[in-house]
Amino acid sequence: MxxxxxxxxxxxxxxxxxxxxxxxxxxxxxxxxxxxxxxxxxxxxxxxxxxxxxxxxxxLSGRGTLFSWAVVKRALHKPLAPIAPYVSAIVVIDEDRKTRFVTRLVDCDPESLHAGMPVEVFFADLGYPAVETGVAAPLFTCRATIERDET
Ligand SMILES: [Zn+2]
Structure with missing residues (x-):
């Protein structure tokens, strides 16, 4: 193997x-x-x-809206399999509607996603479960998730 x-x-x-x-x-x-x-x-x-x-x-504020996304059910890279399905996303930043950032969306129900949904950056290791890369990456999550966690 x-x-x-x-x-x-x-x-x-x-x-x-x-x-x-x-x-x-x-x-x-x-x-x-x-x-x-x-x-x-x-x-x-x-x-x-x-x-x-x-x-x-x-x-930047780290705030934006969801422009488009894809739910990846079969990991493109085998070590990512434990986190599948995961969401690959394009985010429009609040500071400029023409600027779009490719990222991964986490802690959001894929069924609840819709264009224009408010999202916010957070930083986490670029790796995957059980593997730390030491590289912090700007990932995004739904603002509703953050607001729910703060209450
Ligand atoms: Zn210029």
Missing amino acids: AEAKPFPLPDVDGPLAPLWQAASQGEFRLPRCQPCGTFDWYPTGECRACHGSDIEWVA
Whole structure:
């Protein structure tokens, strides 16, 4: 039997280094052009609107809405099988309706999901049960879940 491949980790030193660094400190940051305010996501280093290069990674509220999602019933990577079914999602950030972030949605009933549903970031190890990767990832959950837990 073939040995399971290691968990596929992102390049934490590449163009998304500021995203992973911020996540390790519990912050959700994305790059934004300073002169015109356009988000540079996925980062290219050049503003799509004004073609400037004065781009800074800014801290965001971590709030957004669900744009689209897929319920993954058969894990794409074998070590993820214990968490299946899981929800792969695209979130629109509150600060800019044109900026969409691909993530995993957790602690939400897949049957209750709907477009425009309010969601919020939280940070957890990118890994899976029994495997810690040491990489904090910005994941999202339904705001209703958070409000329920706080009562
Ligand atoms: Zn710009």
